[in-house]
Amino acid sequence: MHVLLLDDNPDDRELVKREVRALFPEVSFEEVGTDWDRFETVFGDGSGYDLVVTDYALRWTDGIKILTHVKAARPDLPVIMFTGTGDQEIAVEAMKAGLDDYVVKSPRHLARLRASVRAVIGHAEGRAALRAREAELAEALRQKEVLLWELHHRVKNNLQTAIALLRLRGRGRDPAIRRDLDAVAARLGALADVQSRVYAAGDLDAVDMRALVTDMARSLIEVYGNGHVTLRLDLAGPLSLSVRRAAPLALLLYEVMLAALTHGFDGHADETLTVSLVPMTEGTPAVITIEDNGRGFDPVAPGDGMGWPLIQQLAVEAGTTLEVGQGSAGRGTRVALRLHPAAGTVAPS
Known part of the structure; x- marks a missing residue:
């Protein structure tokens, strides 16, 4: 697990790291506390991170701008705002912008931070599992559709072959036999017409x-x-x-x-x-x-x-x-x- 941590106070960053390590001992951190350019450099496209924890009031930007940048690159990457300077209006604005959770930075809310990390990571894993399952189902459906169209194509071709063989076998035969063979061929033709329309329309x-x-x-x-x-x-x-x-x-x-x-x-x-x-x-x-x-x-x-x-x-x-x-x-x-x-x-x- 890899976490991007943005806070211009080193002590607060250590506080967050301690709480996250209590849940995920093998976690690694990338810390940003100085400027926007470093944030952009270490964040990149966001593909290397599992969680972002940011303060709201940073001397070089604010948490809403960080949130907007992260969600633009990776909408499903969970972001927690851990701040002591925000208020209810900021929290509402951040939630509307896609924030996953908002935790007040104070000693009595440390347990809340740990619970928040556990919850947003769990939700992210659930979303990832759901997307993977949806992708599997979409691929299975695609393969099924390909198989169905191939089946209908083969049925259509086989019906046309059977019709041609029946008419061929009827040539030179007794008129009654030829009439019977032609009747069977005509009925197969009715089915072949259905198959042809299915294949042409592309809709079963x-x-x-x-x-x-x-x-x-x-x-x-x-x-x-x-x-x-x-x-x-x-x-x-x-x-x-x-x-x-x-x-x-x-x-x-x-x-x-x-x-x-x-x-x-x-x-x-x-x-x-x-x-x-x-x-x-x-x-x-x-x-x-x-x-x-x-x-x-x-x-x-x-x-x-x-x-x-x-x-x-x-x-x-x-x-x-x-x-x-x-x-x-x-x-x-x-x-x-x-x-x-x-x-x-x-x-x-």
């Missing part, structure tokens, strides 16, 4: 569902619309979800839109698939609606999709309530997904 808690729904609906219309189904998007506002909710929701939306396009239309004119989003407000869930104006479809019925039990499971994982009813025009099917407000949902600002 802010997958842009509005953009994802838009791209997904347009892609499905292009493949399954057969040139006669029009897409109507009515996306009233933003919706951001954590990847934990976005991934199952993306699969769920894919299944419902696919079922509407493959089973809800019969080739008549003016057929429209409407996808709407009503954003979350305080106390009101966000709602994503998929509706056809054709003959309608039954998401419960078996078919080419993933099956009703799995759709229900995806709804639970995404934190949604699934409501199925007749379309608003009196025909077709309307499926509404109500997203319950929960951790992992970011309300629009």
